[in-house]
């Protein structure tokens with residue numbers, strides 16, 4: 517009995533999946549790992565933090581409809597979502613910057629299960645160049661950033677990850693682009709100037725903290741009731 521689309525069918529073209537749906541797919545995939553052989557849409561939606569209608573609409577875009585009264589086959593649905601996310605592809609990642617953050621990323625074991633292999637490490641610090649840095653997948657030699665073009669080609673890197681100081685991010689991005697890399701994940705703050713066909717995801721932790729501070733400030737200081745509403749202001753001035 518097939519509860520979802522045949523996993524041997526070809527992957528959906530990315531254009532068929534709206535960006536908002538694509539952004540929710542990793543959450544569904546993570547949530548699916550908490551369930552047994554089948555899961556109903558309400559339980560999966562709750563675990564993923566969305567409403568059931570959104571989940572059903574998102575999954576229908578992948579061709580997965582589930583079965584009334586039974587739900588979704590978790591293994592089939594996981595394969596379906598992984599394929600839509602390109603997780604079955606061999607994503608080979610190069611990491612630039614092996615300081616506090618870079619070492620933590622290199623040691624994170626969670627990338628491999630999602631189809632990402634860390635295959636190249638770069639830094640400019642002479643004390644680490646040539647050393648074998650421990651990573652989740654075993655020790656990996658650190659190269660100098662100036663050798664990136666050669667190593668990226670040899671290691672068939674497809675994704676560049678930047679955990680170097682903010683001021684070095686653009687030059688590293690330029691280097692990645694000239695080496696043919698189209699996908700960049702940067703933990704630095706500040707805009708990166710890249711061609712239109714290069715996809716940059718930026719994780720600025722400081723910015724995220726500021727957003728939390730903003731919400732916190734508004735939670736703690738609710739709008740002053742003495743403050744006139746825009747409508748009241750308009751009436752007064754009118």
Ligand SMILES: NC(=O)c1ccc[n+]([C@@H]2O[C@H](COP(=O)([O-])OP(=O)(O)OC[C@H]3O[C@@H](n4cnc5c(N)ncnc54)[C@H](O)[C@@H]3O)[C@@H](O)[C@H]2O)c1
Nearest residue numbers: 613614615616617639640641661679680681682684704721
């Ligand atoms: N540590 C954190 O918790 C944290 C959190 C959020 C964001 N960040 C950002 O991540 C980046 C790295 O932070 P960190 O704390 O790991 O810094 P860090 O100073 O500990 O490490 C930076 C590393 O980058 C290397 N480096 C410098 N120029 C380079 C280049 N051209 N190519 C490759 N490597 C180069 C340095 O030699 C060093 O090993 C910064 O942009 C920082 O703002 C850090």
